[in-house]
Amino acid sequence: MKKFITVFLIVILLFASTFSGCTLETKRPEKTTKKPETTYFSFKDDLNRELKIKVPVSSVVSLAPSHTEVIFALGKGQKLKGVTVFCNYPEEAKKKPKVGDFFNPNVEMIVKLKPDLVLAVKGIQNSLIRTLENNGIQVAVFDATSLKDCAKDIKIIGKLLGAEKKAEEIGNAIVNASSNYEKTGKKVFIEISPDPLITAGKNSFISDAIKAAGGINVGDEFGEGYPIVNPEKLFEINPDVYLVSKSLNLKYEDIAKRPGFSKLKCIKNRKVFVLPDDDIVQRPGPRIIKGIEVINELINR
Amino acid sequence: MNLSTGRLKQIFNSIVFQASIAILCLVLSTIFGYGYVVDPSDPVLRIRLFRGLVAFSAGASLATAGVVFQSVFRNPMAEPYLLGSSSGASFAVAVLTIVSSYLSFSTISFYPAAALFGAAAASFVTLSIARTNGRTPVLKLLLTGIAVSFFLGAMTPVILAFSGKDLYTVFFFMNGTTQGAGLFEALSLLTFSALLCSIIAFNSRSIDYLLLGEERSYHIGFEIEKAKMFLLLIASFLTGLSVAFAGIIGFVGLLIPNLTKSNLSKGAFHWVSTSFFAGGTFLVIADFSARNLFFPREVPLNSITAILGAPYLIYLVRKNA
Numbered sequence: 001m002k003k004f005i006t007v008f009l010i011v012i013l014l015f016a017s018t019f020s021g022c023t024l025e026t027k028r029p030e031k032t033t034k035k036p037e038t039t040y041f042s043f044k045d046d047l048n049r050e051l052k053i054k055v056p057v058s059s060v061v062s063l064a065p066s067h068t069e070v071i072f073a074l075g076k077g078q079k080l081k082g083v084t085v086f087c088n089y090p091e092e093a094k095k096k097p098k099v100g101d102f103f104n105p106n107v108e109m110i111v112k113l114k115p116d117l118v119l120a121v122k123g124i125q126n127s128l129i130r131t132l133e134n135n136g137i138q139v140a141v142f143d144a145t146s147l148k149d150c151a152k153d154i155k156i157i158g159k160l161l162g163a164e165k166k167a168e169e170i171g172n173a174i175v176n177a178s179s180n181y182e183k184t185g186k187k188v189f190i191e192i193s194p195d196p197l198i199t200a201g202k203n204s205f206i207s208d209a210i211k212a213a214g215g216i217n218v219g220d221e222f223g224e225g226y227p228i229v230n231p232e233k234l235f236e237i238n239p240d241v242y243l244v245s246k247s248l249n250l251k252y253e254d255i256a257k258r259p260g261f262s263k264l265k266c267i268k269n270r271k272v273f274v275l276p277d278d279d280i281v282q283r284p285g286p287r288i289i290k291g292i293e294v295i296n297e298l299i300n301r
Numbered sequence: 302m303n304l305s306t307g308r309l310k311q312i313f314n315s316i317v318f319q320a321s322i323a324i325l326c327l328v329l330s331t332i333f334g335y336g337y338v339v340d341p342s343d344p345v346l347r348i349r350l351f352r353g354l355v356a357f358s359a360g361a362s363l364a365t366a367g368v369v370f371q372s373v374f375r376n377p378m379a380e381p382y383l384l385g386s387s388s389g390a391s392f393a394v395a396v397l398t399i400v401s402s403y404l405s406f407s408t409i410s411f412y413p414a415a416a417l418f419g420a421a422a423a424s425f426v427t428l429s430i431a432r433t434n435g436r437t438p439v440l441k442l443l444l445t446g447i448a449v450s451f452f453l454g455a456m457t458p459v460i461l462a463f464s465g466k467d468l469y470t471v472f473f474f475m476n477g478t479t480q481g482a483g484l485f486e487a488l489s490l491l492t493f494s495a496l497l498c499s500i501i502a503f504n505s506r507s508i509d510y511l512l513l514g515e516e517r518s519y520h521i522g523f524e525i526e527k528a529k530m531f532l533l534l535i536a537s538f539l540t541g542l543s544v545a546f547a548g549i550i551g552f553v554g555l556l557i558p559n560l561t562k563s564n565l566s567k568g569a570f571h572w573v574s575t576s577f578f579a580g581g582t583f584l585v586i587a588d589f590s591a592r593n594l595f596f597p598r599e600v601p602l603n604s605i606t607a608i609l610g611a612p613y614l615i616y617l618v619r620k621n622a
Binding site: 101104194195196197221222223227228229230231232233234235248249250251254258259260262263 | 334335344345347348349351401404406408409410412462476478480481482483484592593595596597598599600601
């Protein structure tokens, strides 16, 4: 009997929790937004899908820190209805409602916010994109792996949000950032993760940023994306500068004491630098201009 | 062990033979490598040797632990991670990643210690939960191990989500690599795994009894419970050591004992010693492939062991059918 009561209570509780979720959703006010004009903007997103979206978009949910930064830089922060917990820049972004993290955004919350558009990234969010679209929410995917793509994406987002001029400005600044720095010919290696050693390879955003800053990204020799590195090749390449992601909490000594590393030029010359901020280098957004400047400064230090 | 001199000589000969093959593979994997031609003073040679030694020790430990697990469970599907050591290790590493975000220095050098602790702790928890009335039935042990494994495996992403950290470090840690192995790592791992494996080898009589069946051994008067716990504890520690220095490497602990089981007719000692060297040599070859197959890119050791191991296991299954 006791057992039966416990089971009964658990079942009731389970149902109660499900229904409480439902009532929250049905309470949603039926807002009818005014549509003074209907202009459509057609473009291809980074999943290579032909999209046609009514502009200007009045409410957006961003599922990536870089998208959040772009939207704020375009001066359209007020259109942002939801962000991820990783969206930490600018300060105002932290006050926005959170819809989960980068890896597991909460579909219910996004649907409840009823945004005109969700900005997502490729790969890890692919299944989520399908779910959202099945719920009648438009999703555009931007996942720049080069400065050129980043500028292109910002211009598209600008057109969508009605901030064309500003987007044009930022996009051009990003594309032209490389012209500020002359080619140093220095071989630069960036450590993204230790044990196993991972770097930024060909067709990665960071690789492009290093090139724009006047360096040669030796990570390109290890393959596409973010390859695991065989240190033997690194000894052969013998880079001039060794950059380390800040989040790894590594110091010069940590890297110098690795087997074989003491013979590297960059270790002998103490050209090992920890990035002051990972976000400005890794996020395809407006702050990459600052990121390139920082890398250039480190390369020439 | 009451062995005849002829038998002893036979065992000695086979150990010498297996050890020379292992050393030959180690030397070849050190001398040869994609990349560039090296002179003897090149640090690359030392790095390759250390990596090779770590691979050998990890493989030998896993294979020997696999022998213990397969004899305790009397099942060819048993493998060293059965008591939850792998998920225990990654859980401990995940906790360390979170703690390290509050510290100003890198905790990377503490990963092995955390992994060893996590693996040993998880196995110990499983063993103590499954032990009732002074007995540890294998079915209880198996189910408890599964429960502990799944629980810790599920807790790892949960605590990472809770702390807002990313999964990268733990994810890659789980894939297995011998990178970053220095003289200290190589020698300490080799010493400990050789020591613990010898303890198992010299207790191989217990394995013989285990294979005989618990009931029968019990009636002969053999203290099967004590031996079982002793062997499992050492095997878990061996597994923990390999996880600590080389990450989680699947398939070795399952494949090698099956591969060398044909030696069982010569006694469990032979099974243990052959597995030790075969496991080590297998992982040396796997590590060599992981480093050089797609040079300069490396692939996780786990993929190599599975790609090399799975077809062979299928062959064994077909052959014995």
